Amino acid sequence: MSNLKYCQGPECHTYHTQDRLRGPKGNKTNQTRRRSSLNYGEFCDTRCEHAWLSKYATIAVDHFGRLNEVKHLTEENAWTKTYNWRASSDESHRHYFLNHITKERRPLTIEQFNDSNYTINTGE
Numbered sequence: 001m002s003n004l005k006y007c008q009g010p011e012c013h014t015y016h017t018q019d020r021l022r023g024p025k026g027n028k029t030n031q032t033r034r035r036s037s038l039n040y041g042e043f044c045d046t047r048c049e050h051a052w053l054s055k056y057a058t059i060a061v062d063h064f065g066r067l068n069e070v071k072h073l074t075e076e077n078a079w080t081k082t083y084n085w086r087a088s089s090d091e092s093h094r095h096y097f098l099n100h101i102t103k104e105r106r107p108l109t110i111e112q113f114n115d116s117n118y119t120i121n122t123g124e
């Protein structure tokens with residue numbers, strides 16, 4: 001059983017690189033890249049990522065919800081996670097929320113920092 005992930009780029013197999021040329025000697029073909037982990041999520045590189053977006057972005061946006069009005073940055077939704085990369089690893093306030101409007105900082109644990117569902121933003 002192979003746990004390799006296949007690059008989802010629709011044109012991946014059409015790009016000419018040595019590592020895509022695979023198969024038995026004399027019968028090699030350009031093949032979709034497969035890796036134990038892909039560097040760009042579902043894709044082997046940004047070219048494949050862009051090719052997928054070019055082909056499927058409109059379908060994906062229509063599926064997940066199209067933005068039809070402007071959004072506004074407000075104090076309530078201006079929080080982003082960040083960290084002080086110069087702080088030593090044992091400092092408790094290395095990771096924090098930063099409000100980009102008020103400049104207020106609120107400390108985060110590393111678990112909260114890594115949890116993509118953890119937010120203090122309210123509203124859109």
Ligand SMILES: [Zn+2]
Pocket residue numbers: 007008009012033043044045048
């Ligand atoms: Zn690819």
